[in-house]
Amino acid sequence: MNQELVEICLRVRDLEATLDFYTNLFDFEVASRREFPENKFDLIYLNSPGSSVQIELTYNYDAEPYTIGDGFSHLGVTVDDLEKMHEICKDSDYKTSELKGLSGGTPSYFFVTDPDGYRIEVKRKK
Incomplete structure (x- = not known):
């Protein structure tokens, strides 16, 4: 059976701050937005250039x-x-770790935290 990971859902409290984080700090693009005011929630799908996996932001009013x-x-x-990217994140208002390397090796990643507390590991593209 062939399977493909297509989305990851994050529940968010401050939709505008979260959209700012993913679209301005990173290069995610809003692919679609579906509003369900009668059910008091919105779904926003974000695309990352070069990836087929979307982030689904679920905003419950x-x-x-x-x-x-x-x-x-x-x-x-x-x-x-x-x-x-590390300098851009450090210059932002988002919590950003120092550059790190596994087992004391060459720095190859760091973490930045989005407005809802989700950590994003930013890694060097191989």
Whole structure:
């Protein structure tokens, strides 16, 4: 059986801040937006250039703060210029780790946290 990962859903509290994070800090594009005011939620689908996997942002109008489970760790993206992206993230208002390398090796990744507390691992494209 052939399978393909097509989307990852994140529940968000501040839709505009989250859209700003993914579309301005990163190069995600809004692929579609579906509003369901009668059910009090919106779905926004984001595309990342070069990937077929979408991020589905689910915005529930009256939701209490979400608890990110301890089994969830992070999403991962790759970039051509890790050091430049690291500087962009550090200059933003988002929590950004230092550059890191596995087992003390050459730095190859860092983490940045989105407005809802989801961590994004930014890795050097191989």
